[in-house]
Amino acid sequence: MADTPPAQPRVGLFVTCLVDIFRPTVGFAAVNLLEKAGCRVEVPRAQTCCGQPAYNLGDRADAADLAKRVIAAFEGFDYVVAPSGSCAGMIKEHYAELLKDDPDWGPRAHRLRHRTWELVSFLVDVMGMERVEAAYQGTVTYHDSCSGLRELGVREQPRRLLGTVGGLSLRELPDAEVCCGFGGTFCVKYPEISNRMVEDKAEKIEATGADMLLAGDMGCLLNMAGKLKRRGSRVQVRHVAEVLAGVAGEAAPIGEAAVRKG
Amino acid sequence: MESTSHAFKDNVHEALRDERLQRALGKMKVGFQGNRRRAIERLPEFEALRDEGRAIKDHVLEHLDFYLERFESRVVEAGGHVHWCRTAAEARETIARICRDAGARTVTKGKSMVAEEIAINDHLEREGFEPIETDLGEYIIQLRREPPSHIIAPAVHLSKEDVAEAFYAAHRDLDPERSLVEPTALISEARAMLRQKFQQADVGITGANFLIAETGSTVIVTNEGNGDLTQTLPRVHVVLASLEKVVPTLEDASTILRLLARSATGQEFSAYTTFSTGPRRPGDPDGPQEFHVVLLDNGRTAMLGTEFQEMLRCIRCGACMNHCPVYASVGGHAYGWVYPGPMGAVLTPSLIGVDAAGHLPNASTFCGRCESVCPMRIPLPKMMRHWREKEYAAGLTPATQRWGLGFWAWFARRPGLYHLGTRLAAGLLGRLGRRQGRLRRLPLAGGWTDWRDMPAPEGRTFQQLWAERRESARREDAR
Numbered sequence: 001m002a003d004t005p006p007a008q009p010r011v012g013l014f015v016t017c018l019v020d021i022f023r024p025t026v027g028f029a030a031v032n033l034l035e036k037a038g039c040r041v042e043v044p045r046a047q048t049c050c051g052q053p054a055y056n057l058g059d060r061a062d063a064a065d066l067a068k069r070v071i072a073a074f075e076g077f078d079y080v081v082a083p084s085g086s087c088a089g090m091i092k093e094h095y096a097e098l099l100k101d102d103p104d105w106g107p108r109a110h111r112l113r114h115r116t117w118e119l120v121s122f123l124v125d126v127m128g129m130e131r132v133e134a135a136y137q138g139t140v141t142y143h144d145s146c147s148g149l150r151e152l153g154v155r156e157q158p159r160r161l162l163g164t165v166g167g168l169s170l171r172e173l174p175d176a177e178v179c180c181g182f183g184g185t186f187c188v189k190y191p192e193i194s195n196r197m198v199e200d201k202a203e204k205i206e207a208t209g210a211d212m213l214l215a216g217d218m219g220c221l222l223n224m225a226g227k228l229k230r231r232g233s234r235v236q237v238r239h240v241a242e243v244l245a246g247v248a249g250e251a252a253p254i255g256e257a258a259v260r261k262g
Numbered sequence: 263m264e265s266t267s268h269a270f271k272d273n274v275h276e277a278l279r280d281e282r283l284q285r286a287l288g289k290m291k292v293g294f295q296g297n298r299r300r301a302i303e304r305l306p307e308f309e310a311l312r313d314e315g316r317a318i319k320d321h322v323l324e325h326l327d328f329y330l331e332r333f334e335s336r337v338v339e340a341g342g343h344v345h346w347c348r349t350a351a352e353a354r355e356t357i358a359r360i361c362r363d364a365g366a367r368t369v370t371k372g373k374s375m376v377a378e379e380i381a382i383n384d385h386l387e388r389e390g391f392e393p394i395e396t397d398l399g400e401y402i403i404q405l406r407r408e409p410p411s412h413i414i415a416p417a418v419h420l421s422k423e424d425v426a427e428a429f430y431a432a433h434r435d436l437d438p439e440r441s442l443v444e445p446t447a448l449i450s451e452a453r454a455m456l457r458q459k460f461q462q463a464d465v466g467i468t469g470a471n472f473l474i475a476e477t478g479s480t481v482i483v484t485n486e487g488n489g490d491l492t493q494t495l496p497r498v499h500v501v502l503a504s505l506e507k508v509v510p511t512l513e514d515a516s517t518i519l520r521l522l523a524r525s526a527t528g529q530e531f532s533a534y535t536t537f538s539t540g541p542r543r544p545g546d547p548d549g550p551q552e553f554h555v556v557l558l559d560n561g562r563t564a565m566l567g568t569e570f571q572e573m574l575r576c577i578r579c580g581a582c583m584n585h586c587p588v589y590a591s592v593g594g595h596a597y598g599w600v601y602p603g604p605m606g607a608v609l610t611p612s613l614i615g616v617d618a619a620g621h622l623p624n625a626s627t628f629c630g631r632c633e634s635v636c637p638m639r640i641p642l643p644k645m646m647r648h649w650r651e652k653e654y655a656a657g658l659t660p661a662t663q664r665w666g667l668g669f670w671a672w673f674a675r676r677p678g679l680y681h682l683g684t685r686l687a688a689g690l691l692g693r694l695g696r697r698q699g700r701l702r703r704l705p706l707a708g709g710w711t712d713w714r715d716m717p718a719p720e721g722r723t724f725q726q727l728w729a730e731r732r733e734s735a736r737r738e739d740a741r
Contacts, residue, residue, distance in 0.1 A: 020725055258696070
């Protein structure tokens with residue numbers, strides 16, 4: 001388990017490229033939650049991409065180069081936190097392996113590893129957050145994103161906090177731990193397989209009868225929202241941080257227009 | 263067997279349109295996963311057993327020469343023969359020679375993935391023998407002249423209607439009006455056909471789940487009992503095994519056996535676990551007169567000492583494919599060679615070359631479910647990534663991906679330019695998709711938008727908004 005955090009720890013937010021470009025609301029929700037938990041949040045301007053696309057393509061040189069930039073940008077912080085199990089998993093589980101033969105960067109990657117967290121598990125496991133001050137009137141279901149679940153053990157933490165959101169009822173998604181078919185570049189390299197997987201996922205989501213789908217990773221959310229919307233589904237899609245921070249009213253759901261009815 | 267792994271995408275396209283296959287895959291997923299989960303919930307020490315199993319195999323792989331030589335000497339002491347075969351061709355020829363020397367006509371066969379790997383049936387037929395598969399699933403696919411689609415459930419892609427069709431077509435001597443609607447009718451018919459073959463067989467070929475170095479025994483696990491009849495009734499028993507199947511002791515085999523059936527079918531143990539040590543001894547009530555072990559390398563020793571060595575821990579339980587969402591979508595034949603699913607995605611490039619099987623390690627989302635259920639804790643996604651690294655280094659990665667991600671990496675190394683570019687992209691896409699909140703078509707993104715909408719960005723990047731927020735906070739402070 002995590003060491004006791006310093007008082008008011010200094011947290012570097014790793015925004016992730018998809019949140020930066022597609023959904024800044026999630027970034028602000030993360031800042032909001034971290035500040036409520038007593039953290040001082042900074043957003044290093046030098047950050048771009050964690051390097052996972054290059055790493056998974058087999059391009060170790062580019063991946064290592066991007067990894068070094070992330071390490072350098074975040075070295076001074078008590079913690080690095082990302083609203084994504086996938087990017088946090090890349091930094092935490094793969095940088096050390098990627099740079100293991102580098103006598104300078106290997107140990108630096110290793111040190112960063114122990115200070116890097118996915119947002120919701122950081123709030124619960126490190127900061128000891130037990131409840132959130134937020135409300136949502138409705139039924140939600142939750143998809144466990146693969147890297148967060150299997151690399152970082154993010155499973156109970158989001159459910160625990162969602163359980164404290166006023167008015168919210170959580171209906172479990174059957175096969176919640178099965179991949180949605182995003183897989184980074186997989187979804188465009190093998191679109192037919194990806195489509196089959198996200199079709200299955202969308203059917204299961206719709207069958208829960210929940211009115212909102214939540215998950216902790218923008219990639220999966222874009223994929224599932226894109227499929228649900230293409231199917232004409234009315235299920236709304238949001239990042240779990242938006243509901244936990246109580247900012248779900250401030251932006252339209254993912255893949256929906258900002259115009260409000262009535 | 264001829265590989266069609268290079269045509270993986272075409273295979274996938276076909277498989278996704280095959281309604282019978284899709285129905286069969288839907289059923290398979292539910293059965294295997296639930297059975298495994300329940301079996302493991304009943305065994306609290308399962309995780310510790312996984313560690314033990316891994317340690318046994320790792321130890322063997324570090325001392326493979328020692329244990330194989332010990333195994334050989336024990337087999338010889340028991341009156342058997344060991345044939346070391348470097349390649350599939352050597353193994354095929356060795357087995358054909360044993361059959362010729364035995365004056366064989368009918369050759370019964372237990373289920374063996376290594377036999378599929380070396381395509382022994384085709385070879386034996388060419389040499390004038392009649393090979394008969396005796397595992398029900400293998401028998402069915404032999405009649406259909408197709409490869410297995412799963413390593414423990416070779417006919418899992420078929421429905422009982424498919425099986426009935428195959429039986430009507432093959433068993434011409436039987437009444438064409440007979441009913442083959444009930445599964446029991448299919449089973450009795452197969453049993454009757456196979457009984458004749460068991461009695462006629464001159465040579466029986468089985469695989470091996472384990473080779474035991476301390477005793478020279480070979481072990482098979484089956485659920486139908488066909489393996490026992492295959493190896494005890496004919497005059498000659500040939501065990502065909504790849505060399506990483508060796509374990510030091512009986513105790514080690516029993517440790518791994520506790521993992522195997524639970525991971526595979528959710529059984530605590532298979533119905534039959536059969537040990538063979540040498541030919542029939544004086545006073546034995548049954549057993550073969552000759553006992554041969556054909557030990558196959560076929561590229562495995564070349565994996566030792568490489569980043570793929572851990573793959574040789576595999577005990578062929580099939581849990582990885584039973585939990586793989588890609589396998590569940592397309593089935594085993596799409597992978598185009600003998601070993602499908604995640605274990606195939608790592609092993610196939612090792613055995614037939616990454617240039618022929620390059621798609622397989624790429625067709626994964628790295629969801630990690632395979633590794634999470636692997637009883638031997640084989641890091642399958644990591645090894646698939648290693649194959650991608652080899653493809654990248656050898657220039658086999660498709661140019662669009664190399665250039666696309668190469669450009670992304672170039673861009674991501676320049677934060678100033680990156681923040682400008684992302685701001686422009688978010689602004690443009692945000693405006694294009696503002697009305698509906700999503701885009702139904704996007705140039706150069708057909709891989710995405712042919713199948714699903716692209717949610718539109720909110721319009722401004724987080725970095726842009728964060729900078730503004732900081733700026734206004736600073737002004738506030740200055741006031």
